[in-house]
Amino acid sequence: MRTQLVVEGRARLEAPELERYRTQAGDYAPSLTSVFYNPRMEFCRDISVSVVQVLADELGSISICDPLAGVGVRGIRYAKEVRGVENATVNDRSQEAVGFIRRNVELNKLDNIEVRNEDANVLLWSRRRGRFHFIDIDPFGSPAPFVDAACAALAREGILALTATDTAPLSGAHVKACLRRYGARPLKTEYCHELGVRILIGFAQRVAGRHELALTPVLAHSTEHYFRVYLRARRGGRRADELLAQQGYVLHCRACGRRVLTRGIAVELPGACECGGKPDHAGPMWLGQLMDKGFVRRVSADLVNRNFKLGHRELVMLDRCAEEADGPPTFYDVHDLARRAGVSAPKLLEILAMLRKRGYFASRMHFSDIGLRTDAPVDEILQVFRSFSVLRKTTEVGLNPFPIT
Numbered sequence: 506m507r508t509q510l511v512v513e514g515r516a517r518l519e520a521p522e523l524e525r526y527r528t529q530a531g532d533y534a535p536s537l538t539s540v541f542y543n544p545r546m547e548f549c550r551d552i553s554v555s556v557v558q559v560l561a562d563e564l565g566s567i568s569i570c571d572p573l574a575g576v577g578v579r580g581i582r583y584a585k586e587v588r589g590v591e592n593a594t595v596n597d598r599s600q601e602a603v604g605f606i607r608r609n610v611e612l613n614k615l616d617n618i619e620v621r622n623e624d625a626n627v628l629l630w631s632r633r634r635g636r637f638h639f640i641d642i643d644p645f646g647s648p649a650p651f652v653d654a655a656c657a658a659l660a661r662e663g664i665l666a667l668t669a670t671d672t673a674p675l676s677g678a679h680v681k682a683c684l685r686r687y688g689a690r691p692l693k694t695e696y697c698h699e700l701g702v703r704i705l706i707g708f709a710q711r712v713a714g715r716h717e718l719a720l721t722p723v724l725a726h727s728t729e730h731y732f733r734v735y736l737r738a739r740r741g742g743r744r745a746d747e748l749l750a751q752q753g754y755v756l757h758c759r760a761c762g763r764r765v766l767t768r769g770i771a772v773e774l775p776g777a778c779e780c781g782g783k784p785d786h787a788g789p790m791w792l793g794q795l796m797d798k799g800f801v802r803r804v805s806a807d808l809v810n811r812n813f814k815l816g817h818r819e820l821v822m823l824d825r826c827a828e829e830a831d832g833p834p835t836f837y838d839v840h841d842l843a844r845r846a847g848v849s850a851p852k853l854l855e856i857l858a859m860l861r862k863r864g865y866f867a868s869r870m871h872f873s874d875i876g877l878r879t880d881a882p883v884d885e886i887l888q889v890f891r892s893f894s895v896l897r898k899t900t901e902v903g904l905n906p907f908p909i910t
Protein backbone atom coordinates (compact mmCIF):
# COMPACT_ATOMS: atom_id res chain seq x y z
CA MET A 506 0.00 0.00 0.00
CA ARG A 507 1.26 3.52 -0.80
CA THR A 508 1.70 5.55 2.32
CA GLN A 509 2.51 9.10 3.37
CA LEU A 510 3.86 10.82 6.44
CA VAL A 511 1.48 13.04 8.40
CA VAL A 512 2.14 15.21 11.41
CA GLU A 513 -0.58 15.56 14.01
CA GLY A 514 -0.01 17.24 17.37
CA ARG A 515 3.51 16.19 18.32
CA ALA A 516 3.26 12.81 16.58
CA ARG A 517 4.63 11.85 13.17
CA LEU A 518 2.65 9.08 11.56
CA GLU A 519 2.77 6.84 8.57
CA ALA A 520 -0.75 6.68 7.13
CA PRO A 521 -2.26 5.30 3.90
CA GLU A 522 -1.96 7.84 1.07
CA LEU A 523 -4.87 10.18 1.83
CA GLU A 524 -5.70 11.05 -1.80
CA ARG A 525 -6.69 7.42 -2.43
CA TYR A 526 -9.69 7.52 -0.14
CA ARG A 527 -10.64 11.21 -0.26
CA THR A 528 -14.13 11.75 -1.72
CA GLN A 529 -15.18 14.63 -3.95
CA ALA A 530 -16.96 16.20 -0.99
CA GLY A 531 -13.61 16.34 0.85
CA ASP A 532 -14.49 13.53 3.30
CA TYR A 533 -12.42 10.39 3.79
CA ALA A 534 -14.24 7.11 3.09
CA PRO A 535 -13.31 4.05 5.20
CA SER A 536 -14.77 1.83 2.47
CA LEU A 537 -12.01 2.93 0.04
CA THR A 538 -9.05 1.87 2.21
CA SER A 539 -8.12 -1.19 4.25
CA VAL A 540 -6.55 0.91 7.04
CA PHE A 541 -8.25 4.13 8.08
CA TYR A 542 -6.79 7.42 9.27
CA ASN A 543 -9.14 10.41 9.10
CA PRO A 544 -7.34 13.78 9.20
CA ARG A 545 -10.68 15.51 9.85
CA MET A 546 -10.83 13.88 13.30
CA GLU A 547 -7.78 15.86 14.45
CA PHE A 548 -10.16 18.33 16.11
CA CYS A 549 -11.64 15.52 18.20
CA ARG A 550 -8.23 14.03 18.99
CA ASP A 551 -6.77 17.39 20.11
CA ILE A 552 -9.56 17.68 22.66
CA SER A 553 -9.04 14.05 23.74
CA VAL A 554 -5.34 14.72 24.39
CA SER A 555 -6.28 17.53 26.77
CA VAL A 556 -8.98 15.40 28.44
CA VAL A 557 -6.39 12.67 29.07
CA GLN A 558 -3.97 15.29 30.44
CA VAL A 559 -6.59 16.59 32.88
CA LEU A 560 -7.20 13.02 34.04
CA ALA A 561 -3.46 12.27 34.36
CA ASP A 562 -2.97 15.47 36.38
CA GLU A 563 -5.70 14.30 38.77
CA LEU A 564 -4.62 10.69 39.16
CA GLY A 565 -0.83 10.99 38.88
CA SER A 566 0.11 8.20 36.55
CA ILE A 567 -2.35 6.46 34.26
CA SER A 568 -2.68 3.59 31.82
CA ILE A 569 -4.73 4.00 28.69
CA CYS A 570 -6.23 1.75 26.03
CA ASP A 571 -6.93 2.49 22.36
CA PRO A 572 -8.59 -0.79 21.34
CA LEU A 573 -9.78 0.25 17.82
CA ALA A 574 -6.66 2.12 16.84
CA GLY A 575 -6.33 2.15 13.01
CA VAL A 576 -2.79 3.50 12.47
CA GLY A 577 -2.53 4.09 16.23
CA VAL A 578 -2.84 7.87 16.19
CA ARG A 579 -4.86 8.23 19.41
CA GLY A 580 -2.82 5.90 21.61
CA ILE A 581 0.45 7.25 20.20
CA ARG A 582 -0.57 10.87 20.78
CA TYR A 583 -1.62 10.14 24.38
CA ALA A 584 1.62 8.28 25.06
CA LYS A 585 3.72 11.03 23.48
CA GLU A 586 1.89 14.23 24.41
CA VAL A 587 0.36 13.58 27.83
CA ARG A 588 2.54 13.86 30.94
CA GLY A 589 1.78 10.95 33.26
CA VAL A 590 0.83 8.20 30.76
CA GLU A 591 2.71 5.27 32.20
CA ASN A 592 1.61 2.82 29.54
CA ALA A 593 -0.68 2.63 26.54
CA THR A 594 -2.18 -0.48 24.98
CA VAL A 595 -2.84 0.11 21.28
CA ASN A 596 -4.82 -2.56 19.46
CA ASP A 597 -6.54 -3.34 16.19
CA ARG A 598 -7.92 -6.62 14.94
CA SER A 599 -6.60 -5.92 11.43
CA GLN A 600 -3.06 -7.21 10.92
CA GLU A 601 -2.42 -4.56 8.33
CA ALA A 602 -3.41 -1.82 10.80
CA VAL A 603 -1.12 -3.37 13.41
CA GLY A 604 1.76 -3.12 10.90
CA PHE A 605 1.14 0.66 10.75
CA ILE A 606 0.87 0.86 14.55
CA ARG A 607 4.23 -0.89 15.07
CA ARG A 608 5.98 1.37 12.55
CA ASN A 609 4.41 4.46 14.12
CA VAL A 610 5.48 3.45 17.62
CA GLU A 611 9.06 3.18 16.30
CA LEU A 612 8.84 6.41 14.34
CA ASN A 613 7.88 8.23 17.54
CA LYS A 614 10.52 6.38 19.62
CA LEU A 615 8.02 5.32 22.28
CA ASP A 616 8.77 2.65 24.84
CA ASN A 617 5.55 2.92 26.89
CA ILE A 618 3.27 1.26 24.29
CA GLU A 619 2.11 -2.34 24.11
CA VAL A 620 0.80 -3.22 20.63
CA ARG A 621 -1.91 -5.89 20.38
CA ASN A 622 -3.72 -7.62 17.51
CA GLU A 623 -6.99 -8.91 18.99
CA ASP A 624 -10.68 -8.39 18.90
CA ALA A 625 -11.31 -5.29 21.06
CA ASN A 626 -13.86 -7.10 23.24
CA VAL A 627 -11.50 -10.02 23.89
CA LEU A 628 -8.73 -7.61 24.85
CA LEU A 629 -10.95 -5.55 27.16
CA TRP A 630 -12.57 -8.53 28.92
CA SER A 631 -9.14 -10.05 29.52
CA ARG A 632 -8.06 -6.86 31.30
CA ARG A 633 -10.74 -6.74 33.93
CA ARG A 634 -8.10 -7.18 36.62
CA GLY A 635 -5.43 -4.82 35.28
CA ARG A 636 -7.75 -2.00 34.48
CA PHE A 637 -7.22 1.09 32.29
CA HIS A 638 -7.82 4.66 33.48
CA PHE A 639 -8.78 5.90 30.03
CA ILE A 640 -10.43 3.78 27.33
CA ASP A 641 -11.08 5.31 23.93
CA ILE A 642 -13.80 3.54 21.91
CA ASP A 643 -13.51 5.03 18.42
CA PRO A 644 -15.14 2.58 16.00
CA PHE A 645 -16.79 2.78 12.61
CA GLY A 646 -20.46 3.44 13.39
CA SER A 647 -21.79 2.55 16.81
CA PRO A 648 -19.73 2.08 19.99
CA ALA A 649 -22.57 -0.01 21.49
CA PRO A 650 -20.94 -3.46 20.92
CA PHE A 651 -17.87 -2.43 22.96
CA VAL A 652 -19.39 -0.67 25.97
CA ASP A 653 -19.91 -3.76 28.16
CA ALA A 654 -16.30 -4.95 27.81
CA ALA A 655 -15.02 -1.39 28.22
CA CYS A 656 -16.91 -1.08 31.53
CA ALA A 657 -15.29 -4.35 32.68
CA ALA A 658 -11.81 -2.99 31.89
CA LEU A 659 -12.31 0.59 33.16
CA ALA A 660 -10.55 1.60 36.36
CA ARG A 661 -12.87 3.08 38.95
CA GLU A 662 -12.19 6.89 38.76
CA GLY A 663 -11.25 6.48 35.09
CA ILE A 664 -12.85 7.97 31.97
CA LEU A 665 -14.59 6.12 29.15
CA ALA A 666 -14.60 8.02 25.84
CA LEU A 667 -17.09 7.00 23.13
CA THR A 668 -17.35 8.16 19.52
CA ALA A 669 -20.57 7.42 17.63
CA THR A 670 -20.76 8.04 13.88
CA ASP A 671 -24.19 6.42 13.61
CA THR A 672 -25.77 9.82 14.13
CA ALA A 673 -28.66 9.07 11.75
CA PRO A 674 -30.25 6.40 14.00
CA LEU A 675 -29.44 8.36 17.17
CA SER A 676 -30.99 11.54 15.76
CA GLY A 677 -34.24 9.95 14.62
CA ALA A 678 -33.67 9.17 10.92
CA HIS A 679 -33.74 5.39 11.64
CA VAL A 680 -35.91 4.85 14.70
CA LYS A 681 -35.79 1.04 14.65
CA ALA A 682 -31.99 0.91 14.42
CA CYS A 683 -31.76 3.19 17.46
CA LEU A 684 -34.23 1.06 19.41
CA ARG A 685 -32.24 -2.05 18.52
CA ARG A 686 -28.79 -0.68 19.33
CA TYR A 687 -29.50 1.62 22.24
CA GLY A 688 -32.89 0.46 23.59
CA ALA A 689 -34.25 3.99 23.20
CA ARG A 690 -36.55 5.94 20.90
CA PRO A 691 -34.95 8.93 19.13
CA LEU A 692 -36.93 11.90 17.81
CA LYS A 693 -36.41 14.28 14.90
CA THR A 694 -36.63 17.78 16.33
CA GLU A 695 -34.49 20.92 16.13
CA TYR A 696 -32.50 19.49 19.08
CA CYS A 697 -32.29 15.88 17.77
CA HIS A 698 -28.48 15.82 18.06
CA GLU A 699 -28.69 16.63 21.74
CA LEU A 700 -31.26 13.85 22.17
CA GLY A 701 -28.88 11.47 20.33
CA VAL A 702 -26.03 12.36 22.68
CA ARG A 703 -28.32 11.84 25.68
CA ILE A 704 -29.51 8.47 24.33
CA LEU A 705 -25.90 7.35 23.88
CA ILE A 706 -25.02 8.39 27.45
CA GLY A 707 -28.17 6.79 28.85
CA PHE A 708 -27.33 3.52 27.10
CA ALA A 709 -23.75 3.49 28.46
CA GLN A 710 -25.03 4.20 31.98
CA ARG A 711 -27.49 1.30 31.85
CA VAL A 712 -24.73 -1.06 30.66
CA ALA A 713 -22.39 0.27 33.37
CA GLY A 714 -25.03 -0.46 35.99
CA ARG A 715 -24.37 -4.19 35.47
CA HIS A 716 -20.78 -3.56 36.58
CA GLU A 717 -21.83 -1.57 39.70
CA LEU A 718 -20.35 1.41 37.92
CA ALA A 719 -21.75 4.95 37.65
CA LEU A 720 -20.81 6.90 34.50
CA THR A 721 -21.29 10.68 34.68
CA PRO A 722 -20.66 12.80 31.56
CA VAL A 723 -17.97 15.44 31.98
CA LEU A 724 -17.89 16.59 28.35
CA ALA A 725 -20.06 15.77 25.33
CA HIS A 726 -20.07 17.26 21.86
CA SER A 727 -21.75 16.84 18.53
CA THR A 728 -19.42 17.82 15.69
CA GLU A 729 -19.81 17.29 11.94
CA HIS A 730 -20.71 13.61 11.43
CA TYR A 731 -20.13 12.26 14.95
CA PHE A 732 -20.97 12.47 18.65
CA ARG A 733 -18.25 12.24 21.26
CA VAL A 734 -18.84 11.72 24.99
CA TYR A 735 -16.48 11.46 27.98
CA LEU A 736 -17.89 9.58 30.95
CA ARG A 737 -16.28 9.64 34.38
CA ALA A 738 -16.52 6.37 36.30
CA ARG A 739 -17.34 5.97 39.98
CA ARG A 740 -17.70 2.67 41.75
CA GLY A 741 -20.90 1.58 43.51
CA GLY A 742 -24.43 0.35 42.94
CA ARG A 743 -25.90 3.28 44.92
CA ARG A 744 -24.15 5.85 42.72
CA ALA A 745 -25.29 3.97 39.62
CA ASP A 746 -28.88 4.00 40.97
CA GLU A 747 -28.67 7.76 41.53
CA LEU A 748 -27.70 8.27 37.90
CA LEU A 749 -30.40 5.93 36.61
CA ALA A 750 -32.93 8.02 38.55
CA GLN A 751 -31.93 10.91 36.27
CA GLN A 752 -32.89 9.02 33.13
CA GLY A 753 -36.24 9.52 31.49
CA TYR A 754 -38.16 10.81 28.49
CA VAL A 755 -38.57 14.06 26.62
CA LEU A 756 -42.08 14.78 25.38
CA HIS A 757 -42.23 17.23 22.53
CA CYS A 758 -45.39 18.95 21.36
CA ARG A 759 -45.16 20.04 17.74
CA ALA A 760 -48.36 22.09 18.07
CA CYS A 761 -47.14 24.55 20.74
CA GLY A 762 -43.38 23.84 21.00
CA ARG A 763 -43.64 22.82 24.68
CA ARG A 764 -41.33 20.10 26.08
CA VAL A 765 -42.04 18.03 29.17
CA LEU A 766 -39.44 15.87 30.96
CA THR A 767 -40.66 12.69 32.65
CA ARG A 768 -38.10 10.96 34.87
CA GLY A 769 -38.02 7.15 35.29
CA ILE A 770 -37.53 4.26 32.87
CA ALA A 771 -40.75 2.21 32.82
CA VAL A 772 -43.12 5.11 33.48
CA GLU A 773 -46.46 6.16 32.11
CA LEU A 774 -46.08 9.18 29.83
CA PRO A 775 -48.66 11.99 29.67
CA GLY A 776 -50.89 11.41 26.64
CA ALA A 777 -51.77 15.06 26.01
CA CYS A 778 -50.01 18.41 26.08
CA GLU A 779 -51.41 21.39 28.04
CA CYS A 780 -52.40 22.89 24.67
CA GLY A 781 -54.50 19.79 23.82
CA GLY A 782 -51.93 18.53 21.25
CA LYS A 783 -50.58 14.98 21.30
CA PRO A 784 -46.85 15.05 22.12
CA ASP A 785 -44.18 12.79 20.58
CA HIS A 786 -41.62 11.23 22.87
CA ALA A 787 -37.96 10.16 22.95
CA GLY A 788 -36.10 8.03 25.51
CA PRO A 789 -35.13 6.62 27.86
CA MET A 790 -32.09 8.87 27.98
CA TRP A 791 -29.84 10.78 30.37
CA LEU A 792 -31.63 13.94 31.54
CA GLY A 793 -28.88 15.22 33.85
CA GLN A 794 -26.05 17.60 32.94
CA LEU A 795 -24.10 16.90 29.77
CA MET A 796 -20.90 18.58 30.93
CA ASP A 797 -19.04 19.43 34.08
CA LYS A 798 -18.21 23.12 33.66
CA GLY A 799 -15.06 22.95 35.83
CA PHE A 800 -13.79 19.97 33.85
CA VAL A 801 -14.46 21.69 30.51
CA ARG A 802 -12.56 24.78 31.74
CA ARG A 803 -9.57 22.61 32.74
CA VAL A 804 -9.58 20.96 29.29
CA SER A 805 -9.62 24.42 27.63
CA ALA A 806 -6.79 25.64 29.85
CA ASP A 807 -4.69 22.63 28.85
CA LEU A 808 -5.41 23.20 25.15
CA VAL A 809 -4.33 26.83 25.44
CA ASN A 810 -1.07 25.73 27.07
CA ARG A 811 -0.36 23.31 24.25
CA ASN A 812 -0.50 26.22 21.93
CA PHE A 813 -0.57 24.13 18.74
CA LYS A 814 -2.95 26.39 16.85
CA LEU A 815 -3.98 29.39 18.83
CA GLY A 816 -7.47 30.73 18.26
CA HIS A 817 -8.70 27.49 16.83
CA ARG A 818 -12.18 25.97 16.70
CA GLU A 819 -11.65 23.65 19.66
CA LEU A 820 -11.46 26.52 22.16
CA VAL A 821 -14.52 28.22 20.72
CA MET A 822 -16.49 25.00 20.97
CA LEU A 823 -15.34 24.28 24.53
CA ASP A 824 -16.32 27.81 25.54
CA ARG A 825 -19.84 27.18 24.26
CA CYS A 826 -19.90 23.83 26.09
CA ALA A 827 -19.01 25.56 29.36
CA GLU A 828 -21.67 28.21 28.69
CA GLU A 829 -24.47 25.66 28.26
CA ALA A 830 -23.20 23.23 30.95
CA ASP A 831 -25.59 24.29 33.72
CA GLY A 832 -28.66 24.55 31.49
CA PRO A 833 -31.67 22.22 31.28
CA PRO A 834 -32.15 19.51 28.60
CA THR A 835 -33.38 20.55 25.13
CA PHE A 836 -33.05 23.90 23.40
CA TYR A 837 -35.05 26.12 21.06
CA ASP A 838 -34.33 27.26 17.54
CA VAL A 839 -34.57 31.05 17.50
CA HIS A 840 -36.16 31.12 14.03
CA ASP A 841 -38.80 28.59 15.04
CA LEU A 842 -39.62 30.71 18.11
CA ALA A 843 -39.82 33.86 15.99
CA ARG A 844 -42.24 32.11 13.62
CA ARG A 845 -44.41 30.98 16.51
CA ALA A 846 -44.34 34.47 18.03
CA GLY A 847 -45.18 36.00 14.64
CA VAL A 848 -42.23 38.41 14.75
CA SER A 849 -38.82 38.62 13.12
CA ALA A 850 -36.07 37.07 15.23
CA PRO A 851 -34.47 39.47 17.72
CA LYS A 852 -30.70 39.27 18.27
CA LEU A 853 -29.81 36.17 20.30
CA LEU A 854 -27.69 38.12 22.79
CA GLU A 855 -30.61 40.50 23.46
CA ILE A 856 -32.95 37.58 24.12
CA LEU A 857 -30.43 36.00 26.48
CA ALA A 858 -30.06 39.26 28.43
CA MET A 859 -33.83 39.69 28.72
CA LEU A 860 -34.43 36.11 29.90
CA ARG A 861 -31.61 36.40 32.46
CA LYS A 862 -33.09 39.67 33.70
CA ARG A 863 -36.32 37.77 34.33
CA GLY A 864 -34.37 35.27 36.48
CA TYR A 865 -34.05 32.38 34.02
CA PHE A 866 -31.07 30.38 32.86
CA ALA A 867 -30.33 31.37 29.25
CA SER A 868 -27.32 30.52 27.12
CA ARG A 869 -25.95 29.84 23.67
CA MET A 870 -24.61 26.36 22.98
CA HIS A 871 -22.21 24.36 20.86
CA PHE A 872 -24.99 22.28 19.24
CA SER A 873 -26.34 25.13 17.11
CA ASP A 874 -25.48 28.77 16.41
CA ILE A 875 -29.17 29.66 16.38
CA GLY A 876 -30.05 27.64 19.48
CA LEU A 877 -31.30 29.05 22.77
CA ARG A 878 -31.06 27.01 25.96
CA THR A 879 -33.31 28.23 28.72
CA ASP A 880 -35.50 27.02 31.55
CA ALA A 881 -38.12 29.70 30.84
CA PRO A 882 -41.57 28.30 29.87
CA VAL A 883 -42.25 28.51 26.15
CA ASP A 884 -45.12 31.00 26.62
CA GLU A 885 -42.80 33.39 28.42
CA ILE A 886 -40.08 33.03 25.78
CA LEU A 887 -42.65 33.95 23.12
CA GLN A 888 -43.70 36.98 25.21
CA VAL A 889 -40.06 38.08 25.32
CA PHE A 890 -39.83 37.75 21.53
CA ARG A 891 -42.99 39.83 21.07
CA SER A 892 -41.78 42.47 23.52
CA PHE A 893 -38.80 43.10 21.21
CA SER A 894 -41.06 43.71 18.29
CA VAL A 895 -43.16 46.19 20.33
CA LEU A 896 -39.95 47.87 21.45
CA ARG A 897 -38.73 48.17 17.89
CA LYS A 898 -42.05 49.55 16.59
CA THR A 899 -42.31 52.18 19.34
CA THR A 900 -38.71 53.31 18.83
CA GLU A 901 -39.26 53.39 15.05
CA VAL A 902 -42.13 55.91 15.34
CA GLY A 903 -40.22 57.94 17.90
CA LEU A 904 -42.26 57.00 20.97
CA ASN A 905 -40.63 56.39 24.32
CA PRO A 906 -40.90 52.63 24.85
CA PHE A 907 -40.56 53.15 28.60
CA PRO A 908 -43.02 55.98 29.40
CA ILE A 909 -43.05 57.28 32.97
CA THR A 910 -46.60 56.92 34.24
Ligand SMILES: C[S@@+](CC[C@H](N)C(=O)[O-])C[C@H]1O[C@@H](n2cnc3c(N)ncnc32)[C@H](O)[C@@H]1O
Nearest residue numbers: 542543573574575597598599624625643644645
Ligand atom coordinates in the same frame (compact mmCIF):
# COMPACT_ATOMS: atom_id res chain seq x y z
C1 LIG B 1 -12.72 4.32 12.92
S1 LIG B 1 -11.34 3.24 12.79
C2 LIG B 1 -10.26 3.82 14.03
C3 LIG B 1 -9.74 5.17 13.83
C4 LIG B 1 -8.70 5.59 14.84
N1 LIG B 1 -9.20 5.45 16.20
C5 LIG B 1 -8.27 7.00 14.54
O1 LIG B 1 -8.52 7.93 15.37
O2 LIG B 1 -7.67 7.21 13.47
C6 LIG B 1 -11.91 1.74 13.52
C7 LIG B 1 -10.85 0.65 13.63
O3 LIG B 1 -11.38 -0.41 14.41
C8 LIG B 1 -10.91 -1.64 13.90
N2 LIG B 1 -11.89 -2.66 14.37
C9 LIG B 1 -13.18 -2.82 13.98
N3 LIG B 1 -13.78 -3.78 14.71
C10 LIG B 1 -12.84 -4.21 15.60
C11 LIG B 1 -12.87 -5.16 16.65
N4 LIG B 1 -13.97 -5.87 16.92
N5 LIG B 1 -11.75 -5.32 17.38
C12 LIG B 1 -10.61 -4.63 17.11
N6 LIG B 1 -10.53 -3.72 16.12
C13 LIG B 1 -11.64 -3.50 15.38
C14 LIG B 1 -10.84 -1.45 12.42
O4 LIG B 1 -9.89 -2.36 11.85
C15 LIG B 1 -10.41 0.03 12.33
O5 LIG B 1 -9.02 0.13 12.21
Ligand SMILES: [Zn+2]
Nearest residue numbers: 758761778780
Ligand atom coordinates in the same frame (compact mmCIF):
# COMPACT_ATOMS: atom_id res chain seq x y z
ZN1 LIG C 1 -48.69 21.58 23.07
